[in-house]
Each structure stands twice: as structure tokens, then as C-alpha cells.
Amino acid sequence: MTPLQPRNANVLAFHIENTSGLTPYLQLVQQITHALRLGHLKVGDRLPTVRDVAAKVAINPNTVLKAYRHLEVQGLLVSRPGRGVFVAKELAGPSAHDQASLRRALLRWLSQAEDAGLDAEGMQALFANTVRQFIQDQAEAS
Amino acid sequence: MTPLQPRNANVLAFHIENTSGLTPYLQLVQQITHALRLGHLKVGDRLPTVRDVAAKVAINPNTVLKAYRHLEVQGLLVSRPGRGVFVAKELAGPSAHDQASLRRALLRWLSQAEDAGLDAEGMQALFANTVRQFIQDQAEAS
DNA sequence: AAGGGTGTCATAGGTCACTAGGACAATAGC
DNA sequence: GCTATTGTCCTAGTGACCTATGACACCCTT
Numbered sequence: 001m002t003p004l005q006p007r008n009a010n011v012l013a014f015h016i017e018n019t020s021g022l023t024p025y026l027q028l029v030q031q032i033t034h035a036l037r038l039g040h041l042k043v044g045d046r047l048p049t050v051r052d053v054a055a056k057v058a059i060n061p062n063t064v065l066k067a068y069r070h071l072e073v074q075g076l077l078v079s080r081p082g083r084g085v086f087v088a089k090e091l092a093g094p095s096a097h098d099q100a101s102l103r104r105a106l107l108r109w110l111s112q113a114e115d116a117g118l119d120a121e122g123m124q125a126l127f128a129n130t131v132r133q134f135i136q137d138q139a140e141a142s
Numbered sequence: 143m144t145p146l147q148p149r150n151a152n153v154l155a156f157h158i159e160n161t162s163g164l165t166p167y168l169q170l171v172q173q174i175t176h177a178l179r180l181g182h183l184k185v186g187d188r189l190p191t192v193r194d195v196a197a198k199v200a201i202n203p204n205t206v207l208k209a210y211r212h213l214e215v216q217g218l219l220v221s222r223p224g225r226g227v228f229v230a231k232e233l234a235g236p237s238a239h240d241q242a243s244l245r246r247a248l249l250r251w252l253s254q255a256e257d258a259g260l261d262a263e264g265m266q267a268l269f270a271n272t273v274r275q276f277i278q279d280q281a282e283a284s
Numbered sequence: 285a286a287g288g289g290t291g292t293c294a295t296a297g298g299t300c301a302c303t304a305g306g307a308c309a310a311t312a313g314c
Numbered sequence: 315g316c317t318a319t320t321g322t323c324c325t326a327g328t329g330a331c332c333t334a335t336g337a338c339a340c341c342c343t344t
Contacts, residue, residue: 021164021165021168021172022163022164023163023330023331023332024331024332025331025332026163030163033267034267034270034271037263037264037267038267038268038271049289049290049291050290050291050292051289051290051291059332059333060332060333060334061291062292062293062332062333062334063331063332063333065291065292065293066331066332068291069292079290079291079292080290080291080340080341081290081291081292081339081340081341082289082290082291082339082340082341082342083289083290083291083340083341083342084289084290084291085290085291092259092264093260093264093267094255094258094259094260094264094268095258098258098259099258099268101254101258102251102254102255102258102260102268103268103272105251105254106251106268106269106272107272107276109244109247109248109251110272110273110276112243112244112247113236113244116236116237116240116241116243116244117234117236117240118235118236118244120273120277121179122179122234122235122236123273124273125175125176125179125180125235126180126236126241126244126245126248127248127269128176129176129180130245130248130249130252131252131262131265131266134249134252135262138256165300165301165302166301166302167301167302191319191320191321192320192321192322193319193320193321201302201303202302202303202304203321204302204303204304204322204323205301205302205303207321207322207323208301208302210321211322221320221321221322222310222311222320222321223309223310223311223320223321223322224309224310224311224312224319224320224321225310225311225312225319225320225321226319226320226321227320227321
């Protein structure tokens with residue numbers, strides 16, 4: 001049986017948004033990548049079964065397989081036939097302390113944005129736009 | 143000739159990213175929508191020519207047309223054959239003052255994130271994750 | 285040895301997005 | 315009127331992605 005570590009169950013809340021415009025398997029890739037980057041998944045952790053994910057998010061098992069394979073090619077996952085799919089490599093991310101600090105600061109900003117009347121899309125728009133400006137300024141400063 | 147207002151030239155810097163996973167015409171839709179939401183485009187402003195955009199970002203004119211039509215259906219744009227495509231409606235966004243304030247706060251946060259070693263993807267991951275948490279908390283608090 | 289759970293593969297079909305190339309209609313300026 | 319520019323449309327073709335269904339190979343437990 002070897003049930004999943006309960007930790008994963010909470011963190012890996014797979015979800016498919018049909019309105020995002022992003023193709024389903026790439027949505028899964030992105031969610032797993034984010035979990036790896038934020039330290040929610042550690043090397044050796046086992047991911048949910050292909051069939052389980054497919055049933056949960058209501059897509060075809062082949063689509064889930066495609067997402068897993070995509071990450072396996074990048075060396076982030078390893079799939080062992082008959083056993084499951086496991087994390088093979090973690091992504092560089094902030095330390096737990098820094099992450100908590102950044103998250104708190106971001107939550108304060110979100111409250112401020114909400115008070116200004118922004119909805120989720122507005123926040124996303126402003127963030128995307130500002131990040132773009134930030135990156136561009138960095139490049140010019142070099 | 144009625145050249146474009148120089149304002150648009152700087153703000154509407156169309157760009158197609160092949161790595162984003164988002165389909166090209168939706169990338170244009172998103173960029174225009176963001177510009178509308180942030181007040182970079184005003185009612186009556188003229189958008190770049192279908193053929194101009196197609197040439198600039200190296201995609202087919204039909205793809206640009208699809209993006210424009212997508213926004214026209216939503217009542218955000220109006221296309222006048224022989225004249226061009228114009229902004230028909232603006233989207234609710236923060237006031238100029240609030241926007242400037244939010245942008246400054248966000249820039250500070252980005253500097254902090256950069257100091258913590260995050261790259262653009264890491265920032266994006268943390269933002270997406272935190273927004274999701276924020277929205278969820280809002281829903282539960284109702 | 286037997287069974288169940290797992291990853292994997294193959295086939296076939298459908299939908300959607302993009303491309304290429306050309307042509308037409310409306311508008312503005314000469 | 316003529317011409318250039320603009321939005322619009324059409325056809326055909328290509329490719330990516332997803333689905334449904336079934337089957338196989340591997341591993342572990344019993």
C-alpha cells in the first residue's frame with residue numbers, strides 16, 4: 001500500500017483551470033515545478049499515481065503521463081515502473097526563513113491592493129507589468 | 143496618416159514568448175487587457191495595425207485579427223474597416239495614485255526577493271502561490 | 285505462484301491553433 | 315476617379331494536444 005506522505009496531500013492540490021489558456025499538462029508541470037521551487041516537495045518524495053491524478057482533475061491518464069515525462073526529461077522526476085514517480089532533484093529556492101518573510105510582505109501588499117479595489121486579475125496584471133519593468137531595469141543597469 | 147499617439151508606442155510593446163506555453167493570440171489578448179486595466183490605453187485610442195503587429199512579432203495577420211476580434215466580442219475594442227481598431231471601453235483599475243503606490247511597494251518587495259536569491263521564476267512561483275492562499279483565505283472568511 | 289497496483293505504450297479520432305496565400309470591402313487622401 | 319491603407323474573409327494544410335480504450339511490463343505483497 002505505502003500510502004502517500006500526508007504532507008504531499010495538502011501541498012500538491014492539483015487543479016486544472018480551463019480559463020487559464022494554458023494547456024492542461026503544462027498546468028500540472030507548472031504546479032509541480034512551483035512545489036519543487038518552494039520546497040514543498042523533497043528528493044525522494046513520491047508523487048500521486050498517474051491514475052489518481054487523472055481521476056482527481058478529470059483528465060486522461062496519458063495527459064498526466066505527459067506532464068510527468070516532461071519533468072523527467074529535465075531530471076526533476078524519476079519514474080520507476082511498478083513503484084511510482086519520485087522527486088529526483090529540487091529547485092533552488094529561498095530559505096524557509098526568507099520565504100516566510102517574503103510571503104508575509106506579499107500578503108501585506110495584497111491587502112493593500114485589495115483595499116485599492118483590485119481584484120485577482122488586477123493584482124496579476126500589476127505584478128506582471130512591474131516584474132517586467134524590474135527585469136528590464138536590471139538588464140539596463142548592467 | 144493620423145500617426146499613433148506616441149504614448150501607445152512605448153506602452154504597447156507587444157511581445158510573444160514561445161516558452162510561456164500560452165497560445166500566441168491569447169498572449170496578445172492578455173497584454174492589451176493589462177494595458178486597459180492599468181490605464182495605459184484610453185477610450186478612443188487607436189491600436190497598431192493588424193499587419194504591423196503581425197510583422198513586428200512575426201506571426202500571421204490572422205492570429206492578430208483573432209486577438210482583436212476576441213476583445214471586440216467583449217466590447218473592449220471596436221474595429222472600423224479602413225480606419226483601424228480603437229479602444230471602446232476601459233477596465234476598472236486602481237487610481238493613478240494608488241497604482242503608483244502599489245508599484246513602489248512591489249518594487250521594494252522585488253528587491254527583497256532578489257536579495258534572497260530568487261530569480262524571475264521564483265518570484266512568479268511565490269506570487270502565484272501566495273495569491274492563491276490569499277484568495278482562499280478571503281473565501282473562508284466570508 | 286497469484287493478484288493488485290504501478291508506469292508505459294499503441295491506436296484511433298476529434299478539436300483547436302497557427303500558417304500560407306490570396307482576395308474583397310470600406311475608408312481616407314490625392 | 316485613383317490609389318494606398320485598413321479590416322475582413324476564404325481555403326487548404328500542418329501540427330499540437332487531448333480523449334478513449336485496451337494492452338503490456340514491472341514491482342510488491344500475499
